Amino acid sequence: MDAALLEQMLLGALLALSVYLPLRCGQLSLATPGFYAVGGYVAALLSTRVAAFAGSGATSPLWALVAEMVLGGILAGLIALAIGGPVLQLRGIYLAIATIALVEILRVLNLNLPFTGGAMGIFAIPQPFEQADGYVLFTLVLLALACWLCQRLEVLRLGRAMAAIRDDELAAASVGIDTPRTKLIAFVASAVLAGVTGALAAHFLNAWNARAGSFDASITTLAFVVFGGSRYWLGPVLGGLVLTALPELLRPVGDLRLILFGSVILLGPLFFPQGLVTAERLRGLGALLGRAPQAP
């Protein structure tokens, strides 16, 4: 497997986690690609228009990449914070539709703003790494950090409050959980992660345009989570990795690959309605791993 594909898979896993965070709190938000696009534009603009960010050597400085990721995450988070209050009053499919509309609004803005390069977008984004391996290593660290945070959520008060809202929002409010605030935190965290991922992806892809945040991408990233399972962070990560790799690995079969890819998305939920990773399978895996060292 080549490093470029691996990098795409890791980015897919990060985006899947961004969809998972609101879903962990019962909120079906499809806004992830919109925030991803915003993060990407922050990185693309800074590194092509600001000399310090572009650097002078063969590669752009690493600190610039990190700074762009932070700024991209902050901008995405601020947008989420501003619109989250009213939008999160919607529930279920209505929230999904509102977030699709948000992605569309951001896409049209990105197409038409005077500094985003129109339909062509922004080119020749400088590379902080000479080869794809560098991206892979860097993204792996980022993914590990995101997974660790999601794992900590399982034992934290915030994570329990999110799970309670997912199970029964009204009962959660009745035991003193500030449900609007908790949902907003999940939504903003999701946006920050998408923004950070977009900033990284803009460099890796070398060019950035409004197609990064499209309705198609909303559906694809949702498929990651549906396929992998939305109960534990491992599910979206697996879903993001596998479903990003699949179209590429199926390339040899030609046009048939789209049909095969579609079938996987269709059949996955049929055979694994809870996604690949469920509580029972995780427990089974834990028992297996727990026993293994004691076996003679």
Place this chain on the structure above:
Amino acid sequence: MSASSDGIAAAAAPLLQVEGISCRFGGLLALDRVSLELVEGEIFGLIGPNGAGKTTLFNVISGLTTASSGRCLWRGVPTAGLGACRLNRLGIARTFQNLRLFESLSVRENVLVGLHHAARAPLLGALLGHGAFRRHQGRLEARAMELLALLELEALAEQRAGDLPYGDRRRLEIARALATAPRLLLLDEPAAGMNPAEKDDLRQLIGRIRDHYSLTVLIIEHHVPLMMRLCDRLAVLNFGRRIALGSPAEVRRDPLVIEAYLGGSGGGQGSAAGEGR
């Protein structure tokens, strides 16, 4: 607002005052100018046939439903517009007639969610799992297990709440409500679906809880003999109206109640509807 006179009023005020609450759903008047006052420390019973408006009154008190008119006062202060979360933080906790547990979470986690307010900890320490955070977590876990022991659920701590049998779910709802450290506990048909032995245990348990936490309890229950023994005072609702209020003995003798609900010695249809559950 003059602070000094309010302070005096609050000190003398009952824990909860329900003043002329009406609640209309379209053409249906579910509550019709209902008033009652809860004195701190009492067990107050609410009885009445199905559809009388008992659950609706709980929903109004706990902030899940907005009354069409009338008001509730908590220690003398109006609670209008506070919402379920704020009212719980003030000290009102409830259980649900149709059970609303966090079904995908374990029994222990359900109680931990109830301890949400007590679980505040500095974020960084919590993320890194510092010693101070772990000790704090340990105290919370101990508190959760204490509550589970009180409700005789500790053996089921790691079971999924959604997998529990009916009676255990009802007790878990009580444990979760108690975890929020309430001053007033609203119990909506806590004995529904229990057998007579379980019902008797529950009656003693509610008494114990009241004494242990010096709580005030407002309880809805159809099983009239249980309510007569358990409650200090009773109110009877019928078609959204409060038709009686007083000690169990007074309510039992009230002609309106006998006609509407208890069905007299002959055991009319009201009796069958009321006690059959």
